Amino acid sequence: MWFGIIRNWTVLFLMGGLIGLVLPQVDSSQLSPAEIIDKVDHMLRGDSSQGRVEMAVVTRRWERNITMEIWSEGTEKALIKVLQPKKEAGTTTLKVGSDMWNYLPKIDRTIRVPTSMMMGSWMGSHFTNDDLVKESRLIRDYEIEIVYEGDREGIEVYEFQLTPHPEAPVVWGKMLYQVRKGDLMPTWAEYYGEDGELKRTMTFSDYREMSGRLVPTRSRMVPQDKPEEYTEMIYHELHFDIPIPKGTFSLSSLRR
Amino acid sequence: MIALRLGWRNLWRNSRRSLITISAVGCGYAFLIVLIGLTVGMAGQMLKNGTGLLMGDLQLHHSDYLPERSLYDTIGSNSSSELEEVLHQLSLYPQLAGRSPRVYGFGLLSTGENSAGARLMGVDPQVELGVSSFLSGLQAGALDDSVERSLLLGDALARELEASIGSQVAIVTQAADGSLGNDLFLVSGILHTGLSYVDRSLAVLYLADLQELLVLSPNEVHEIAVKIGDPMAADAFAARLNASENWPANTVAQSWGELAPQLKDYVGLSQGMYGFIIMIIGLFTATGVLNTMMMAVFERSREIGLVSALGMPPLLIVSSILLESLFLGILGLIGGFGLGAWGMSYLTTQGLDLSRWMGELSMLGTRMDPVLKASWGWDYVIWSALGLLLATLLAALFPAVKAARLNPVQALSAPVEG
Numbered sequence: 001m002w003f004g005i006i007r008n009w010t011v012l013f014l015m016g017g018l019i020g021l022v023l024p025q026v027d028s029s030q031l032s033p034a035e036i037i038d039k040v041d042h043m044l045r046g047d048s049s050q051g052r053v054e055m056a057v058v059t060r061r062w063e064r065n066i067t068m069e070i071w072s073e074g075t076e077k078a079l080i081k082v083l084q085p086k087k088e089a090g091t092t093t094l095k096v097g098s099d100m101w102n103y104l105p106k107i108d109r110t111i112r113v114p115t116s117m118m119m120g121s122w123m124g125s126h127f128t129n130d131d132l133v134k135e136s137r138l139i140r141d142y143e144i145e146i147v148y149e150g151d152r153e154g155i156e157v158y159e160f161q162l163t164p165h166p167e168a169p170v171v172w173g174k175m176l177y178q179v180r181k182g183d184l185m186p187t188w189a190e191y192y193g194e195d196g197e198l199k200r201t202m203t204f205s206d207y208r209e210m211s212g213r214l215v216p217t218r219s220r221m222v223p224q225d226k227p228e229e230y231t232e233m234i235y236h237e238l239h240f241d242i243p244i245p246k247g248t249f250s251l252s253s254l255r256r
Numbered sequence: 257m258i259a260l261r262l263g264w265r266n267l268w269r270n271s272r273r274s275l276i277t278i279s280a281v282g283c284g285y286a287f288l289i290v291l292i293g294l295t296v297g298m299a300g301q302m303l304k305n306g307t308g309l310l311m312g313d314l315q316l317h318h319s320d321y322l323p324e325r326s327l328y329d330t331i332g333s334n335s336s337s338e339l340e341e342v343l344h345q346l347s348l349y350p351q352l353a354g355r356s357p358r359v360y361g362f363g364l365l366s367t368g369e370n371s372a373g374a375r376l377m378g379v380d381p382q383v384e385l386g387v388s389s390f391l392s393g394l395q396a397g398a399l400d401d402s403v404e405r406s407l408l409l410g411d412a413l414a415r416e417l418e419a420s421i422g423s424q425v426a427i428v429t430q431a432a433d434g435s436l437g438n439d440l441f442l443v444s445g446i447l448h449t450g451l452s453y454v455d456r457s458l459a460v461l462y463l464a465d466l467q468e469l470l471v472l473s474p475n476e477v478h479e480i481a482v483k484i485g486d487p488m489a490a491d492a493f494a495a496r497l498n499a500s501e502n503w504p505a506n507t508v509a510q511s512w513g514e515l516a517p518q519l520k521d522y523v524g525l526s527q528g529m530y531g532f533i534i535m536i537i538g539l540f541t542a543t544g545v546l547n548t549m550m551m552a553v554f555e556r557s558r559e560i561g562l563v564s565a566l567g568m569p570p571l572l573i574v575s576s577i578l579l580e581s582l583f584l585g586i587l588g589l590i591g592g593f594g595l596g597a598w599g600m601s602y603l604t605t606q607g608l609d610l611s612r613w614m615g616e617l618s619m620l621g622t623r624m625d626p627v628l629k630a631s632w633g634w635d636y637v638i639w640s641a642l643g644l645l646l647a648t649l650l651a652a653l654f655p656a657v658k659a660a661r662l663n664p665v666q667a668l669s670a671p672v673e674g
Binding site: 057059061062063064087088091102104106107109110111112113114116117120121123124 | 328364366368371372373426428430432433434435436438439440
């Protein structure tokens with residue numbers, strides 16, 4: 001009996017050696033899936049960023065175009081201020097960690113978004129408040145693995161599957177995420193509910209250089225249950241790693 | 257005639273035993289009257305609270321509005337004259353006691369430090385009072401048209417927001433044009449209905465204020481609550497509205513029974529229960545009567561043998577025994593009715609105070625009053641009287657037939673009673 005166990009160990013050692021020989025050739029970039037996602041995220045965000053973005057929301061009932069200015073620092077802080085249309089100019093959203101506030105100039109009030117409203121729509125778009133708070137936490141909240149690597153329509157890509165950690169406070173059951181291998185540009189992301197059903201699709205396009213960095217300047221979110229509707233974000237201006245004035249991400253800056 | 261006299265006399269030959277049986281029938285009947293009274297009272301109270309507090313006897317909606325309650329599915333979304341047309345059509349019915357157009361939304365309420373999500377309801381308070389009672393039970397204050405943008409909060413919601421009368425509350429909501437509707441409102445009243453889901457989440461605004469906040473036209477409403485006074489007539493009235501000629505195609509009338517099927521089920525169930533209770537008590541009474549009559553016939557078998565030997569027709573024997581039992585039943589019912597009516601006179605006015613056992617209780621989405629008041633369900637009171645009489649007659653039938661079949665020779669040779 002002892003003999004048998006020792007023999008099995010030998011087999012394991014032999015197999016381990018073989019895997020060790022094969023693996024380095026497969027993972028050419030030497031990065032773990034989580035590290036790749038982190039890298040993609042950082043490329044699109046920088047240490048800090050400032051930009052002007054247009055959000056087009058198209059629903060069955062109405063269409064709206066909002067121009068906004070965005071500041072961000074790291075993954076935890078962001079300030080978004082509406083410039084156009086006139087009626088809503090000055091409306092500002094502040095995100096710090098998992099907290100979120102909206103400033104409404106018409107009534108001159110700052111309102112903290114309560115947990116119960118996190119799933120509500122943000123500024124009438126197909127994004128929820130929760131999306132804004134959670135977007136930067138993929139590596140923390142999800143188990144990331146590569147489910148496909150290779151050629152898709154002539155382009156070498158990675159396809160990641162993101163499965164939430166058991167305790168993670170997320171609303172998705174799973175996410176699929178495609179990234180071009182050559183320049184690590186995202187091409188699409190699919191969001192699945194806890195029942196495993198596709199809930200919405202985000203597609204990235206119009207890759208352009210902005211402040212010396214390649215970024216997808218257009219991203220479109222389509223809810224699966226309303227395929228004729230979408231929200232599109234178009235970057236018109238984007239600067240990275242610029243100094244952001246102290247106090248930008250504070251409640252007092254919301255009114256300015 | 258002789259059977260009547262015989263029956264009546266025989267009844268009092270063993271007056272103690274007869275009185276005991278009479279009082280058993282009487283107690284049974286009194287118990288039934290009170291029990292039915294309480295059940296009818298409870299069902300009526302639930303129905304009254306269920307429809308009268310908020311729902312109304314029936315409601316009109318855009319045919320797509322329920323169950324998603326989309327902001328866009330309004331009465332008036334098809335043409336600007338639709339709402340007016342619906343209200344005009346309603347006014348043609350004399351049984352209409354009141355109708356109130358309502359607008360609903362969902363919004364974020366904030367007092368600065370505290371925010372909470374709430375269901376927004378826009379009404380015209382004057383008109384609403386003619387349909388429902390939730391605005392008359394205001395703990396304090398009322399919608400105030402002397403201030404701009406007046407607001408009522410459910411008491412639990414007000415506590416959550418730490419708001420009181422005079423507080424300013426910001427409301428933010430998704431408006432119909434996609435914009436972020438937001439405005440400041442002044443709390444001018446606190447609402448208490450006893451229904452926790454209402455008190456926790458309802459904010460009431462003026463109809464026009466909410467329409468403005470949601471960017472809806474003044475000709476658009478989500479609901480028209482209708483009161484006709486008699487909830488039991490709601491089904492027929494809804495059917496008549498839906499079938500009427502000039503009724504707008506997209507507007508649907510639904511009775512409270514369709515809107516709150518659980519309430520309808522409860523009322524149906526309690527009616528089914530009366531029948532069951534009557535049956536059980538009838539059975540008990542019948543057993544008592546059967547016992548008494550068996551004893552009576554057994555005691556009198558010598559006598560019955562004698563009269564039948566003297567030529568008394570068997571039919572007369574049977575009817576005299578049946579009539580004796582009938583007297584027993586009628587006397588019991590009269591006494592029982594008196595006793596029951598005495599109990600009911602207390603229960604209909606004072607009621608049964610259950611507050612010792614329950615606090616504020618809501619069941620099936622309607623509030624239960626802590627004091628349960630009985631009410632007369634005359635149909636059931638009469639039916640149960642007839643049921644009890646039938647039971648006493650049936651119980652006497654067996655001994656009566658047995659008596660009529662007695663062989664006079666055997667009966668006469670039986671030992672003398674006592």
